[in-house]
Amino acid sequence: MGILVKKYLACLVLWYFVFSTAAHAAQSVMVVANTGDQSIQLNRQQVRSLFMGGVIPYQLKAVALPPENHTRVLFNTKIIGLTESRIQSYWAQMRFTGRKRAPREFENETSLLQFLLRNVGATGYLPAGMDVPEQLTVIYTIP
Amino acid sequence: MIIMPTVQAEVLDDLEFSGFARIVAGYIDDEHAEFNGYENKVSLNQQSLIGLQVDYQIIDNLSATAQVIGRTGDDNDSGIEWLYLTYAPTKALRLKLGRQRTPVFSYSDFSDVGFAYNWVSLPQQVYQQFLFPNFDGLHANYEHIGENVSLSVEAYFGEIDRKYMFQGDSLNVNVDNIHGIVSTLGYESWTLRASYHRGDVDVTQQELSDFSDILRGVGFTQSADSLTNVGEAEFYQLSAFYEDLDYFFRSEVTRLRTELFLAPDSNGYFVSGGLNFSPFSIYASVSRDTNKYSASVSEIPIGANAQLDQLAFGYQEIVSLIGSNSTVSYSIGGRWDYRDNLAFKAQATLLKERDGYHGLFTYRDQTFDGKAMFYQLALEWVF
Numbered sequence: 095m096g097i098l099v100k101k102y103l104a105c106l107v108l109w110y111f112v113f114s115t116a117a118h119a120a121q122s123v124m125v126v127a128n129t130g131d132q133s134i135q136l137n138r139q140q141v142r143s144l145f146m147g148g149v150i151p152y153q154l155k156a157v158a159l160p161p162e163n164h165t166r167v168l169f170n171t172k173i174i175g176l177t178e179s180r181i182q183s184y185w186a187q188m189r190f191t192g193r194k195r196a197p198r199e200f201e202n203e204t205s206l207l208q209f210l211l212r213n214v215g216a217t218g219y220l221p222a223g224m225d226v227p228e229q230l231t232v233i234y235t236i237p
Numbered sequence: 238m239i240i241m242p243t244v245q246a247e248v249l250d251d252l253e254f255s256g257f258a259r260i261v262a263g264y265i266d267d268e269h270a271e272f273n274g275y276e277n278k279v280s281l282n283q284q285s286l287i288g289l290q291v292d293y294q295i296i297d298n299l300s301a302t303a304q305v306i307g308r309t310g311d312d313n314d315s316g317i318e319w320l321y322l323t324y325a326p327t328k329a330l331r332l333k334l335g336r337q338r339t340p341v342f343s344y345s346d347f348s349d350v351g352f353a354y355n356w357v358s359l360p361q362q363v364y365q366q367f368l369f370p371n372f373d374g375l376h377a378n379y380e381h382i383g384e385n386v387s388l389s390v391e392a393y394f395g396e397i398d399r400k401y402m403f404q405g406d407s408l409n410v411n412v413d414n415i416h417g418i419v420s421t422l423g424y425e426s427w428t429l430r431a432s433y434h435r436g437d438v439d440v441t442q443q444e445l446s447d448f449s450d451i452l453r454g455v456g457f458t459q460s461a462d463s464l465t466n467v468g469e470a471e472f473y474q475l476s477a478f479y480e481d482l483d484y485f486f487r488s489e490v491t492r493l494r495t496e497l498f499l500a501p502d503s504n505g506y507f508v509s510g511g512l513n514f515s516p517f518s519i520y521a522s523v524s525r526d527t528n529k530y531s532a533s534v535s536e537i538p539i540g541a542n543a544q545l546d547q548l549a550f551g552y553q554e555i556v557s558l559i560g561s562n563s564t565v566s567y568s569i570g571g572r573w574d575y576r577d578n579l580a581f582k583a584q585a586t587l588l589k590e591r592d593g594y595h596g597l598f599t600y601r602d603q604t605f606d607g608k609a610m611f612y613q614l615a616l617e618w619v620f
Binding site: 139140149161182183184189191193 | 349
């Protein structure tokens, strides 16, 4: 019983984090990582590389939201700079030539945030302006 | 017994199945010629194919991959296209050992995955033929990401020993010491790729080899040498791609030099540009090539006796099957990404022989004027 209550409360807290600042979140995104080194700051090119399967000089692993998600659309538009169609084509090329794998996808911002909190190095994008739990670091925001 | 299901579940977690398929319909709007198996009626069985891939993660940085392709078409080379181990000692370095597609040109190693590009058919004048689609060997890839640029360097070496079908003929291809280096530079929305590849090639087409042996046997060495399919082949490639949310531009220049009778020295390029209106995109492309075969020799005397005349006639017959040529194609087309893993495409291409020998169409009758419209529709799927 106690565990269920704790889980329920944890979900409520996450829900609060995700949606409390939804009004600001509509038009921009930030990149958040579970990293011990809170001084890490990436530039746009490095973020783009990280989410396109490239190698950057930090122990970070990208995770993503599904194609129809609004935050993902903003991330594609403002950071990756490619249409969703081209991104899907790119991952097909990478997979069937044995080069890279697309980041793991989570159903929504809540489940992505849960994963970030539990996994050191996990890096994802969230609506800008959202309250971020202390354990996580914002490593990139759109200027 | 109790732990079995858990073990099985873990094995399944490390095992991934995926695949791709394409259904391509094509039609030549001219009854006097054929092109790559397409003729003056709709055909679905020239480029349609299905590919299945299985990946197994053995340990953290070691995995195994197999990819099998079932093709339609006259030059049906169905079978194992990829079968390799991947070892990644660091995040930046990846080694692949086994059978792999040769990364000669920008699209060479994924030309079967139609979902991964916009055209229905890759620009004919650059991608019409290459001698070594697969190799067995080692491929290494090192990647460096700077603050503003990304750089990838690939190198590979290995060998090929395979039977291929080319325009209905069976060819035994043996390439020793095939190797190449590929460098790719990414800067903002640009990707620049430059590569060099070479191999020592020995292609056997049985009838041609037999005839060459006869010529050599009766002392016509120059004639026999001129039909040789043993020698060096070298490829050079340079490409520049640009892509953003609204526009894309792609261009590639290729050069092939060989010492083989069957493979001409070729120069080719394409230029393509288009617009994105997600989920739609449209494009226009121009592609052109020139192909120069080695010169024939006039060594066998004519009129001396019937046997020599027969040899001379046979030799002339063979060399008349090939000839230097130049061709061009103009395409327009579009793509609709209906789902994240399903796209429809359409393409219309004007194929044209420019000058010299007839080089583009696989069959023609005497009234054919050397140009034809080629229409294609495709469904591309990845799963």
